[in-house]
Amino acid sequence: MKKRRFSILIAGVVLSCAAAQTAAQAQNVVIIVNNEVRATAASSDDIRGIFTGDKSSLGDGSRVTPVTLKGGPAHEAFLKTYAGKGDAAFRTGWRNLVFTGQGAMPKMFDSEAALVDYVAATPGAIGYVSRGTDVGKAKTLVVR
Amino acid sequence: MFRRLSILASLCACAGAGLAQDLSTIQIHGFATQGFLYSSTNNYLSANTSSGSLAWNDGAVSVSDTLSDKLRVGIQLHMYQLGDLGGPTLQVDWATGDYKLNDHFGFRAGKFKIPIGLFNDSQDVDAVHLWALLPQSVYPTDNRGVTLAATGGEFYGSAKLAKKAGTLVYRAYAGSRPLDLNGGYVKSLNLDLQGLDSAFGLSATLVTTAPSGTVFGGDVRWQTPLKGLLVGSSAFVEDMHGSAGAVAFTISRNTVTQQYAQFERGRFFVAGEVKRVPVDFFFVATTPLGPVRVPYYLDWRAWYVMTSYRVIEKLQVGTYYSHFVDTRGAEGPAPIDNYSRDWTVSARYDFNSYFYGKLEEHFIHGTALGYYPDTNPNGEQPRSNVLAAKIGFSF
Numbered sequence: 183m184k185k186r187r188f189s190i191l192i193a194g195v196v197l198s199c200a201a202a203q204t205a206a207q208a209q210n211v212v213i214i215v216n217n218e219v220r221a222t223a224a225s226s227d228d229i230r231g232i233f234t235g236d237k238s239s240l241g242d243g244s245r246v247t248p249v250t251l252k253g254g255p256a257h258e259a260f261l262k263t264y265a266g267k268g269d270a271a272f273r274t275g276w277r278n279l280v281f282t283g284q285g286a287m288p289k290m291f292d293s294e295a296a297l298v299d300y301v302a303a304t305p306g307a308i309g310y311v312s313r314g315t316d317v318g319k320a321k322t323l324v325v326r
Numbered sequence: 327m328f329r330r331l332s333i334l335a336s337l338c339a340c341a342g343a344g345l346a347q348d349l350s351t352i353q354i355h356g357f358a359t360q361g362f363l364y365s366s367t368n369n370y371l372s373a374n375t376s377s378g379s380l381a382w383n384d385g386a387v388s389v390s391d392t393l394s395d396k397l398r399v400g401i402q403l404h405m406y407q408l409g410d411l412g413g414p415t416l417q418v419d420w421a422t423g424d425y426k427l428n429d430h431f432g433f434r435a436g437k438f439k440i441p442i443g444l445f446n447d448s449q450d451v452d453a454v455h456l457w458a459l460l461p462q463s464v465y466p467t468d469n470r471g472v473t474l475a476a477t478g479g480e481f482y483g484s485a486k487l488a489k490k491a492g493t494l495v496y497r498a499y500a501g502s503r504p505l506d507l508n509g510g511y512v513k514s515l516n517l518d519l520q521g522l523d524s525a526f527g528l529s530a531t532l533v534t535t536a537p538s539g540t541v542f543g544g545d546v547r548w549q550t551p552l553k554g555l556l557v558g559s560s561a562f563v564e565d566m567h568g569s570a571g572a573v574a575f576t577i578s579r580n581t582v583t584q585q586y587a588q589f590e591r592g593r594f595f596v597a598g599e600v601k602r603v604p605v606d607f608f609f610v611a612t613t614p615l616g617p618v619r620v621p622y623y624l625d626w627r628a629w630y631v632m633t634s635y636r637v638i639e640k641l642q643v644g645t646y647y648s649h650f651v652d653t654r655g656a657e658g659p660a661p662i663d664n665y666s667r668d669w670t671v672s673a674r675y676d677f678n679s680y681f682y683g684k685l686e687e688h689f690i691h692g693t694a695l696g697y698y699p700d701t702n703p704n705g706e707q708p709r710s711n712v713l714a715a716k717i718g719f720s721f
């Protein structure tokens with residue numbers, strides 16, 4: 183009986199740690215959109231749908247086009263938090279859409295500064311950067 | 327004169343700016359693969375695999391342009407070689423104008439990939455799969471042209487269900503579908519025609535005009551509230567007509583059905599599909615004694631289960647079991663020709679974002695799939711193992 187309780191306790195601790203890690207990763211990255219996008223908030227399901235090519239608009243109907251980083255900590259944190267997959271699987275998903283005629287590959291940027299500049303200048307653009315990055319004229323989206 | 331030059335210069339500048347803007351939205355992507363097949367006994371997929379065959383490659387280039395936030399146009403050209411099948415001719419894989427009004431409704435017109443099950447529309451895109459060969463019971467590589475694409479129209483969309491009930495993704499289409507003259511289906515037809523022509527004393531003929539017919543159907547998939555779990559169902563209705571010399575052949579309208587489920591969480595993936603293909607097929611041979619009708623009724627049942635795990639970011643391993651049987655029963659040929667069972671183990675390594683390699687072993691029992699009498703003139707053995715290796719490049 184004691185052994186079973188101990189196992190449940192360990193499982194609980196592991197799950198809590200995993201949840202805390204995900205939450206920490208979510209706090210490390212922020213979603214930014216072009217200032218002309220009406221929405222100020224979005225659900226994490228919307229974000230996942232947009233960055234996996236399943237959706238093209240936010241919950242309020244704002245039409246958006248995703249752009250991504252090519253790599254780095256912010257990219258990894260974003261994928262883990264919102265897409266639930268690694269970079270290789272993420273790219274494969276987009277290649278699937280491109281080569282079956284169902285979508286266009288998101289623009290990819292080497293640096294967060296370049297991504298911010300593009301999002302700020304491009305109507306409908308949506309991307310992500312590390313928390314604390316200067317987002318310039320882009321707007322930060324609250325993710326519920 | 328100066329004024330005219332100024333106007334011309336202004337027009338050129340505007341056109342240049344417009345062109346630059348347009349070019350920035352054009353995307354060009356592509357892939358190319360080279361494969362190797364080696365089998366322990368039977369020659370597989372029309373290639374001389376028992377001696378080792380490199381006659382297995384394919385490649386594609388796609389060009390697309392986003393004309394507005396709702397309208398996109400694109401085309402993909404594709405070529406492949408697999409043993410006797412395919413060749414150097416470029417084929418239009420898809421070419422569509424795609425108008426997406428919103429997430430609930432979009433429309434594609436042109437030549438589009440047909441959505442059946444999990445992988446029908448991507449079965450000729452090697453770069454997106456772990457497997458060198460998808461489960462052949464459901465996605466036979468040599469016959470993929472039969473269901474791959476159609477020319478017509480398709481509408482698509484998705485709808486979020488009631489709170490926490492997931493999302494429905496739907497597609498429906500109608501069009502016409504000419505068969506690939508260099509594909510396995512036409513190769514099999516030609517081999518059947520040889521037998522018919524010989525039996526009725528007709529001069530030997532080959533299919534030279536692509537058989538075609540109408541298709542329509544749809545696919546509905548439910549992204550369940552359980553993150554990563556997807557279930558769906560597809561229906562594909564087809565008919566086909568064609569002729570070669572004094573023989574005409576017809577597939578009466580039939581419905582192919584496919585149900586599927588997949589679960590993907592982190593590095594882990596598991597999926598399964600069930601497919602049924604009931605086909606009422608008949609030849610009509612115009613003989614000196616009058617027309618003779620030769621019917622074939624096929625009832626193919628196929629299923630597979632697969633699982634894979636991404637060991638590290640660059641390495642993915644997996645296995646599947648694929649099962650096929652033709653349930654014609656007593657009217658069918660010998661039992662060994664009536665089924666195919668395939669255990670497969672596979673690994674894929676991504677060297678970087680562009681290059682990858684695959685290594686795969688198939689343990690095949692039964693000869694219903696992938697074998698042709700002309701490449702196995704001494705008959706087929708019930709068991710054959712096949713090693714499949716591939717390298718690929720995608721951008």
